[in-house]
Amino acid sequence: MSDQTVRERFWELPLADLTSKEWELLCDGCARCCLKKLQDEDAARLVYTRVVCRYLDQQKCSCTAYRRRNELVPDCLVLDMSVLQASVDWIPDTCAYKLRYQNQPLPAWHPLLSGSRDHMQAQGIAVTGRVISEDYVHDDGLEEHVIRWVRA
Numbered sequence: 001m002s003d004q005t006v007r008e009r010f011w012e013l014p015l016a017d018l019t020s021k022e023w024e025l026l027c028d029g030c031a032r033c034c035l036k037k038l039q040d041e042d043a044a045r046l047v048y049t050r051v052v053c054r055y056l057d058q059q060k061c062s063c064t065a066y067r068r069r070n071e072l073v074p075d076c077l078v079l080d081m082s083v084l085q086a087s088v089d090w091i092p093d094t095c096a097y098k099l100r101y102q103n104q105p106l107p108a109w110h111p112l113l114s115g116s117r118d119h120m121q122a123q124g125i126a127v128t129g130r131v132i133s134e135d136y137v138h139d140d141g142l143e144e145h146v147i148r149w150v151r152a
Helices: 020-026 066-072 081-087 096-101 118-122 139-145
Strands: 035-040 045-052
Touching (some): 020 096
């Protein structure tokens, strides 16, 4: 099978069986993974902030430097099966990769099921209109931007 082949209902297959194109298509495009995170040392838990990477196009919820993201932002994770397994604890609970890794179905708002991003927007899943670029926030000020609308 060609790596460019997209099978019907591929999102129901085990993640390890997906082609690279299917893997990319599984992403709902919410950009929650682009939110800056902080480790709460006292509670030993991860918290999300409303601060996003400078390369995020906030309206489209897409990376403007996608092909070079790991070069430009060395701590940006290129998500694959090994990274997913090691990072599942901090990945947002709405993430299709996390849901499928945990053998859960995609939510009805997911663009692969609903046919558009409109349902995802209506559910408040995408970060559009709710975030600020890291260009405008000093690293010492991240704590002032902690949010509670994303959970791991």
